[in-house]
Amino acid sequence: MDNELYQAVLMQHSKQPRNFGPLENPTHAADGHNALCGDEISVALRIDGNTVAEAKFTGSACAICTASASIMTGEVKGLTCDAVQTLAGNFRALLKDGTGPELPKKLEVLSGVHQFPQRVKCAALPWETLVSAMQSPVG
Amino acid sequence: MASNLSEIRGQFPFLKETVNGHPLIYLDSAASSQKPARVIGRMSRFMESEYANVHRGIHLLSERATAAYENARTSVAKLLNAPREEEVVFTRGTTESVNLVANTWGRENIKPGDTILLTEMEHHSNLLPWLKLARDADANVEFVPVLENGVALDLDSARRLLAKGPKLFAFVHIPNTLGLENPAADLCAWASASGTTTFVDGAQSVGHQPVDVQEMGCDFLACSSHKMCGPSGIGALWGRHEILSAMPPWQYGGEMVDRAYYDKPATYREPPARFEAGTPPILEAAGWAEAIAFLNDTGLEAIREHSVSLANAAVQQLQKIDGLRIFGPVARQAGLVTFSIEGVHAHDVAFFANERGLALRAGHHCAQPLMRMLGSPSSSRASFYLYNQPSDVDALVAILHEAVAFFR
Known part of the structure; x- marks a missing residue:
């Protein structure tokens, strides 16, 4: 039911997303969209050397996608690009099975999503866009 | 058609389905319609x-x-x-x-x-x-x-x-x-x-x-x-x-x-x-x-009148929801209503409605350029057909009020 999916912490992130808004002088950016339901999201990064120094997002998306992006941008800041790739892979596993290896506590709020196959794409979209952004230098 | 509505509904086996204990209300006929027993x-x-x-x-x-x-x-x-x-x-x-x-x-x-x-x-x-x-x-x-x-x-x-x-x-x-x-x-x-x-x-x-x-x-x-x-x-x-x-x-x-x-x-x-x-x-x-x-046998003119009257009833009630925007004319000419709700994403609306037995459409409805131009890349749609009844509209309105309270 709703409460398993829309947990209180998740709803806080959706109603007041962290790191929402344009990023000044991004080094990397990408757009993602979910053609099925109309989620549209853009992720902008500032990568210093091999570290994600700053991550922000903009767009119009559902509660699950917005909350996922809010949590994600907070978690990846300060990580190396390799660590972000690993985390993205582990998060995919969480969405598939409800458990994932070595995941930060904050991401576990999205563990209920795997029970709702039609919402997995919503939670995954920010991460897919992030991975795409890391491969897309600006300018 | 209103007089024999229950007889018509009796011919559609899908109406026996439930979702989380709620009777299934199908408002997605514009995507695809349900089938009567005689076709099956x-x-x-x-x-x-x-x-x-x-x-x-x-x-x-x-x-x-x-x-x-x-x-x-x-x-x-x-x-x-x-x-x-x-x-x-x-x-x-x-x-x-x-x-x-x-x-x-x-x-x-x-x-x-x-x-x-x-x-x-x-x-x-x-x-x-x-x-x-x-x-x-x-x-x-x-x-x-x-x-x-x-x-x-x-x-x-x-x-x-x-x-x-x-x-x-x-x-x-x-x-x-x-x-x-x-x-x-x-x-x-x-x-x-x-x-x-x-x-x-x-x-x-x-x-x-x-x-x-x-x-x-x-x-x-x-x-x-x-x-x-x-x-x-x-x-x-x-x-x-x-x-x-x-x-x-x-x-x-x-x-x-x-x-x-x-x-x-x-x-x-x-x-x-x-x-x-x-x-x-x-x-x-x-x-x-x-x-x-x-x-x-049912009558195509009667079907049109029925679907359009349900859509008109929906428009009347949906207009009262704060921040809800309806696309298209106020007086309906066809049996569907597409809308967006400020602060509540259409995909969440459809999910929330489904948990309560109501099948809505969410997204761009395969008309991306139009919906982009109308300023709403994602919206919800309720569409009516001969097997829908006036209480379906009431259920829609009640669930949308609930969704607004939950998500906003």
Whole structure:
């Protein structure tokens, strides 16, 4: 039911997303969209050397996608690009099975999503866009 | 129809389904409609005692199957008031009908510099095949604009653009998003005054209200069985006989060929066979014919009135929800309502509604450019058909109030 999916912490992130808004002088950016339901999201990064120094997002998306992006941008800041790739892979596993290896506590709020196959794409979209952004230098 | 609504509802087995203990309320008929027991039963019986391939066997079952298949063509021809049965070509559905015309008539007739006129309210299916054709043929594409908030097609512009004599005007009769009906007969009259060929997307109108191709005056019309209580996998292209006769084949293979040789070009059969290569959707044709009989028994005018009155009731109540925006005219001309709610994403609305047994559509409704232009890349849609009842509207309104409180 709703409460398993829309947990209180998740709803806080959706109603007041962290790191929402344009990023000044991004080094990397990408757009993602979910053609099925109309989620549209853009992720902008500032990568210093091999570290994600700053991550922000903009767009119009559902509660699950917005909350996922809010949590994600907070978690990846300060990580190396390799660590972000690993985390993205582990998060995919969480969405598939409800458990994932070595995941930060904050991401576990999205563990209920795997029970709702039609919402997995919503939670995954920010991460897919992030991975795409890391491969897309600006300018 | 209100008097026998419970009798009609009794014919739809899907209404026995529940979601989390809630009765299932289906408000997604504009995407695809549900099937009455007599269509389901007809298809079972057909498979049990009438099924074989059509047109080529001389045994009993092939005769039965051929009769059912051709009777279905007669049913569709009558439904559309087509002058001739051979003008009905069975396809996989509206989308395939558009692609058929774009790839045959279009490739023969659209030349560099020609103009294809469309409208800004087309479904992707009546948009992308023409855009591809125009690119390949080096032709121009123009669009009849939609008025503010999608309340109507801009008919002054339509008249002006048609007066310029485009080669083709393809437009939707009833769009799947705006709850309006385009004045197809007027549009076709203006088009034919300029020698413009017309193609009408009837996916949302045929089977939902009376549609008469002779009264409309169009050259082509496409429709789908699954939108009108029939099975998926079959639809029709209706085209004027003289136009169809002059069109080259599209797909090649069995059934469409007259004489085949190793060393010289084949000759092809007359329409509709020319456009029905391979084994057609035989079972689906039998099911569709039964659906048409069911709709005729119920009455197409009564079905329209019923669906439109439910949509009007929904508009009246939805307008009272703070921050809810309805696309299209206030007075509904078709049985659907597309809306967006400030601060609540459509995908969340649809999920929340489903948990309470209500099936809504969320997204861009296969009309991305239109919804982008209306400023709402994602919206919700409630669509009504003959099996919906007034309390479905009340349930919709109550659930939306609840969703607003939860998500905002």
